[in-house]
Amino acid sequence: MRRTLGTCYYPEHWPREMWAQDARRMAETGLTWVRIGEFAWSRLEPQPGRYEFGWLDDAIAVLGNAGLRVVLGTPTATPPRWMIGRHPDMLAVDAAGRPRKFGSRRHYCFSHEGYRQDCAAIVSRLAERYGANPHVAAWQTDNEYGCHDTTISYSDAARRAFRIWLRNRYPGAGNDGDIAALNAAWGNVFWSMEYDEFDQIDLPNLTVTEPNPSHVLAFRRFSSDQVVAFNRMQAEIIRRHSTAPIAHNYMGRITEFDHFKVGADLDIASWDSYPLGFLEDRVGAGPAHQRAFARQGDPDFQAFHHDLYRAVGRGRWWVMEQQPGPVNWAPHNPGPLPGMVRLWSWEAFAHGAEAVCYFRWRQAPFAQEQLHSGLLRPDGVDAPGMAEARQVAQEIRDAPDVAPARAAVGLVFDYDADFAWATQPHGAGLSYFGLVFDTYRALRALGLSVDILQPDCRDFAGYRLILAPGLMHMPRALGTALAAGKAQVVLGPRTGARNIDMAIPVPLPPDFPGLDATVSHVESLRADMPIPLLSGGQVVHYREHLQGDATVVEQTMDGAAVAMCQGNVTYLGAWLDQPAMRRFLARACDQAGIATMTLPDGLRVRDCGGERFWFNYGAEPVTFDGLSLAPAGVLRQTSRGQG
DSSP states (O other), X not given: OOOEEEEEOOGGGSOHHHHHHHHHHHHHXXXXXXXXXXXXXXXXXXXXXXXXXXXXXHHHHHHHHTTOEEEEEOOTTSOOHHHHHHOGGGBXXXXXXXXXXXXXXXXXXXXXXXXXXXXXXXXXXXXXHHTTOTTEEEEEOSSOTTTTTOSOOOSHHHHHHHHHHHHHHSOOSSSSOOHHHHHHHHTTTGGGOOOSSGGGOOOSOSOSSOOOHHHHHHHHHHHHHHHHHHHHHHHHHHHTTOOSOEEEEEOTTOOSSOHHHHHTTOSEEEEEEOHHHHHHHTSOOOHHHHHHTTTTOOTTHHHHHHHHHHHHTTTOEEEEEEOOSOOSSSSSOOOOOTTHHHHHHHHHHHTTOSEEEESOSBOOSSSTTTTSOOSBOTTSOBOHHHHHHHHHHHHHHHSOOOOOOOOSEEEEOOHHXXXXXXXXXXXXXXXXXXXXXXXXXXXXXXXXXXXXXXTTOOOOTTOSEEEETTOSSOOHHHHHHHHHSSSEEEEOSSTTOSOTTSOOOSSOTBOOTTOOOEEEEEEEOOTTXXXXXXXXXXXXXXXXXXXXXXXXXXXXXXXXXXXXXXXXXXXXXEEEOHHHHHHHHHHHHHHHTOOOOOOOTTEEEEEETTEEEEXXXXXXXEEETTEEEOXXXXXXEETTEEO
């Protein structure tokens, strides 16, 4: 696999006489890719049906003639102002019933048919015009689905589409669906919530108290499916005219739609990596952790998403936007520690990225992102990140090609489980993502490389340890495949806790083949109510009370079971703090025959084919096992030695 670099460029922001010079400098920097067009709808179609592609023709030619490969974005994340006059009801509506306004981006509702038709029209025009262009080497659909809380809309268009979706989910003899089946599945006899027909069903917002969780979960699934359908529409249009691969740029900790289903219609998964912005905005770490890594980013957050999007892309993935300096949108926006832009780039390559593209080429002197750094300052002078981008470009030219290898550890991630946890978290601040990320963090602290697995995965050959924490609804086929495999399996907490319609199943969970363990009842814990464990560490956030004849392998100080094991399956009925999680997972690795390490805080390792990478996220030098790394240091070990 060849490693490449790129950048994001907005020719419509700059005078034409600058384009050729910018393109030449990009090529001289060592960049291969340049993404353009994803926010340019008002310049491509300034009035309905009046298209102006001449400037884009010229921009693509200038970039391509400089030896750059263009990623052309569809502009549907930024519908122009005239679109609101054309479709006044296309605006997304928040949970409080307030429509979004024009003046930013992502203000559309995925369910609005008129808007979808206009999106199909502009995408068709682009695909027809540039599908065979030799310089257009890849496509990007839209931009950052779900960012700014824009997946779920409570609009009239969404209400109409949701009712159709429900009819299809609970089909009857005719086209009207089986309302009795829906009432039974949702338990609508409770509080007299029964419906006589599908057109009586409203959206689950603005209710007096909490709405039926089955209703909420169904609406979340519907909202996810609307994103999938919107993206599929664009991908199908592009494929009719182009053989170039198609990507979408996902974001960090956006879980309101199923990225695996979106990715099934694409060739490449990409994501936008902003380590310093995410540290305060999305990681969920405490003040001390944020202070320690303020200029480096969390040691595990980027790596988790690298592994996640490698799974979404079925092996093909990029970083479409890599932070090269301070951003503008987080609670605080420090600059990165010297060396971190290089570290972030190499970390992505270590996890199998084909390309890392820096956002953006030149810092904008106007509008919302004036304080968002680029590789260049607004005056065209190199910004601090440029030197590190050049260094990475030189290093990847000299580095050998590498083929990623399957890890020994697999971690199942399920967007539908996140929908269910968000519907019924059972405790303030509890989330499926948080549980899975805590598990991943502990695995990384043990020096392990991890593959993220899709929930429909049935090929577990080569894995020695598979974890499925918090998989709220576990399909019977997945449970059977895990039980029949040779790997050690760790489940829970909340694995198998609900059926497909968000009801507690009987037999009680986890109801896993060959495991004699039952969750009798559950409780969520206050932050000041941790439960000490006999072997060290604590239960935090959430605890299940376990019964059964499986062997107890983890217990509280008063002897209550916390984890039970039978055969190759262990059920963990609690959310553990990091010391306990690392100890618990080290035991599971030992049973699976996987060697572990005890890494210093901030030091991480990643195995990638014939290479091993070491990354020091710490602000101080670190020494481990005879290796020494400077702050923000990267060490690459190959069969030929160290690089």
